[in-house]
Amino acid sequence: MSASEVIDELKELPLREQAEVFRFLGEQLRSTALAAQPKTEYAKDAEFEAAMKKVFEENAGLMRRRLGMPPA
Numbered sequence: 001m002s003a004s005e006v007i008d009e010l011k012e013l014p015l016r017e018q019a020e021v022f023r024f025l026g027e028q029l030r031s032t033a034l035a036a037q038p039k040t041e042y043a044k045d046a047e048f049e050a051a052m053k054k055v056f057e058e059n060a061g062l063m064r065r066r067l068g069m070p071p072a
Contacts, residue, residue, distance in 0.1 A: 010021060043051070056063065064071060 010018060013021070061071060
């Protein structure tokens with residue numbers, strides 16, 4: 001059965017049954033979307049600390065100016 005045939009049959013259903021189908025489809029879409037999302041990976045504490053140190057060292061002058069502090 002094609003999608004257009006399914007849609008035509010869906011249109012013929014009573015509203016209560018259409019609502020049940022829509023509820024099911026919504027659940028399917030949500031679970032599929034969640035499964036398709038890439039897993040979030042976080043930096044380890046040591047990696048974060050090293051990156052933070054590098055950013056602050058390389059941009060110390062900019063950050064001091066932004067905070068209204070005198071140059072070091």
